[in-house]
Amino acid sequence: MSQPTGPASQGHAHKQPAPPPDLMDVTLTINGSRKTLRVAPWTSLLDALRLHLDMTGTKKGCDHGQCGACTVLVDGRRINSCLTLAVMAEGRTVTTIEGLASGDALHPLQEAFVEHDAFQCGYCTPGQICSAVGMLEEGHARTDDDIRELMSGNLCRCGAYPNIVAAIRQVMDSQAQKDGGKP
Numbered sequence: 001m002s003q004p005t006g007p008a009s010q011g012h013a014h015k016q017p018a019p020p021p022d023l024m025d026v027t028l029t030i031n032g033s034r035k036t037l038r039v040a041p042w043t044s045l046l047d048a049l050r051l052h053l054d055m056t057g058t059k060k061g062c063d064h065g066q067c068g069a070c071t072v073l074v075d076g077r078r079i080n081s082c083l084t085l086a087v088m089a090e091g092r093t094v095t096t097i098e099g100l101a102s103g104d105a106l107h108p109l110q111e112a113f114v115e116h117d118a119f120q121c122g123y124c125t126p127g128q129i130c131s132a133v134g135m136l137e138e139g140h141a142r143t144d145d146d147i148r149e150l151m152s153g154n155l156c157r158c159g160a161y162p163n164i165v166a167a168i169r170q171v172m173d174s175q176a177q178k179d180g181g182k183p
């Protein structure tokens with residue numbers, strides 16, 4: 001006589017599919033505005049920005065922490081927003097490319113990128129600029145080689161690297177001049 005072979009016959013309790021986890025509220029200050037979002041716990045900060053807030057200035061390249069297109073500043077430090085869960089940024093201050101200009105006045109790095117023609121397709125540019133803001137704040141770069149090294153997490157498939165370095169160098173030098181001029 002043939003024996004039943006299904007899971008029940010093997011003594012396993014029938015498992016119900018796990019219920020979907022509760023959505024979570026997360027409150028962030030984004031470019032100076034406080035926002036509360038309801039997101040699934042696994043939602044990346046990148047998807048929270050792009051899909052929940054419709055802030056598409058921050059770009060998705062690899063979605064795996066390898067290209068830097070999604071770089072934003074969290075509490076002033078540059079991070080890959082594709083590798084950060086939105087809930088991890090609870091209560092923090094997030095600055096994206098949309099938040100760098102002051103009214104009609106571009107951020108000095110935005111101006112320098114335009115002046116030095118530091119982009120072609122522009123897809124990597126928001127990440128490059130946010131990363132450069134964070135890098136200059138870190139204060140470790142002194143030379144073009146330093147800039148190349150410290151910006152190495154931001155890839156540019158168009159190969160605009162020499163112009164990107166020149167743009168950042170200009171802002172770095174002008175900041176150094178201002179700092180040197182301080183009493």
Ligand code: FES
Binds near residue numbers: 064068071080081
């Ligand atoms: S999209 Fe985040 S590092 Fe590439």
Ligand code: FES
Binds near residue numbers: 120
């Ligand atoms: S300007 Fe096209 S990827 Fe950098």
